Amino acid sequence: MTPAPDILSAGVKSIAAALGLSDCRIAALNGPAPHAAEFQAWLEAGHQGSMAWLEKNPKRRQDPREVLPDARSIIVVALNYYQGIRTPMNGKSGQNGSLSSHPSPLSTPDPQRSSNHGTIAQYAWGDDYHALLDEKLTDLCHYLETCGGIQKLYADTGPILERDWASAAGLGWNGKSTIQIHPKLGNYFFLAEILTTLPLTPDPPMADHCGKCVRCITACPTQAIIAPRQLDARRCISYLTIEHKGSIPDEFRRAIGGRIYGCDECLAACPWNRFAQASAETAFTARPFVHQWPLRDFLTLTDATFLSLFRHSPIRRIKRPAFLRNVCIALGNTGTPADLPALQTAAQDPHELIAEHATWAIQxxxxxxSAPPAFS
Ligand code: SF4
Ligand code: SF4
Known part of the structure; x- marks a missing residue:
């Protein structure tokens, strides 16, 4: 016999906590995602750039009942990956920190940074999160199955407007950065969902607590947050360094600074991180390459050593050419003449993407x- 909704909901939350999930909330499924129309308008404006998969299955994305017709509830979970420190600011934009600025002798990088380390978005410091989330959600699904439910899980995959459902379930609110903000976790956490045919007791949605704050918008190096809760992904460094496959447009290269995979600037700026605690998941602990590898050492990676270094890392999925493209840009922004030999070798790389960005970095x-000193 299926337990009553409140008993089931309490069971789900207790198992989620036992699995190490940081929060678990529930929303009723009785209509499309609350902001489905806004999402469609965002797509029609072309702000998704080359992320064509976002245009696929619009009906399924807008309404989860298109995926699981008898779905009655959606369970939204959060998994904290915060490592106890805001991402170091050596991802600071090249030169003077503004978009497409001209190099200024006033802002010539410190030569001590010649063996500079690049900045990697914190979610990618350790193991890829998909398998871990999938495992935890599968365990939760087993419980729901024993209670008579049919489930479909999304471990940060598949067509679902997850932040919308997270807000509807009261897990947090959609910040002006477009990132989900949780009142205790801040914004360094993953989201995942389970659709279930079981009726569960929904949680109340949470009010927006951004208030007059605009720190994330001001912090963005490329002005990608074009209005509160509106991101032009084509300008976003996370998109440019991870999702974008080709040459990075010149206008963004200097603003990328030392960032070699993703960008945490709008996350780090958010005051709601003040209550965030370091994640207990050892899988997310930074691997040695995050803080210990000088940027130019990444240029020595072959296809085989790239795959080996980034085994089980989210970075692996962008493949060597795009990663080395990012490294060249970071070196162009923060490197010194000591980095030129490695870049000159990269400029001969048979892969045009690497060679072109290495040539840019050398220049x-x-x-x-060659710039004269600013003051004598
Ligand atoms: S991830 Fe970086 S570039 Fe993208 S919106 Fe946030 S601050 Fe801007
Ligand atoms: S930085 Fe401020 S405006 Fe941006 S998401 Fe956080 S609270 Fe909201």
Whole structure:
């Protein structure tokens, strides 16, 4: 016999906590996602760039009942990946921190940074999160199955407007950065969902607590947050360094600074991180390459050593050419003449994407280091 909704809901939350999930909330499924129309308008404006998969299955994305017709509830979980520190600011934008700025002798990088480390978005410091989330949600699904439910899980995959459902379930609110904000976790956490045919007791949605704050919008190095809760992904460094496959447009290269995979600037700016505690998941602990590898050492990676270094890391999925493209940009922004030999080798790489960005980086370093001193 299926337990009553409140008993079932309490069971789900207790199992989620036992599985190490950081929060678990429930929303009733009785209509499309609350902001489905806004999402469609965002797509029609072309703000998704080359992320064509976002345009697929619009009906399924807008209404989860298209995926699981008898779905009655959606369970939204959060998994904290915060490592106890805001991402170091050596991802600071190249030169003077503004978009497409001209190099200035006033802002020539410190030569001590010649063996600079790049900045990697914190979610990618450790193991890929998909398998871990999938495992935890599968365990939760087993419980729901024993209670007579049919389930469909999304471990940060598949067509679902997850932040919308997270807000509807009261897990937090959609911040002006477009990132989900949780009042205790801040914004360094993953979201995942389970659709179930079981009727569960929904949680009340949470009010928006951004207030007059605009820190994330101001912090964005490329002005990608074009209005509160509106992101032009084509300008976003996370998109440019992860999702975008080709050459990075010149206008964004200097603003990328030392970031080699993703960007945490709008996350780090959010005051709601003040209550965040370090994640207990050891899988998310930073691997040695995050803080210990000088940027230019990444240029020595072959296809085989790239795959080996980034085994089980989210970085692996962008493949060597795009990763080395990012490294070249970071070196162009923060490197010194000591980095030129490695870049000159990269400029001969048979992969045009790497060669072109290495050539750009060489020019940037030479330009910066031929500039006269600002003051004597
Ligand atoms: S991830 Fe970086 S570039 Fe993208 S919106 Fe946030 S601050 Fe801007
Ligand atoms: S930085 Fe401020 S405006 Fe942006 S999401 Fe956080 S609270 Fe909201």
């Amino acid at each position: 940037e370093i030479k330009l910066r280091h």
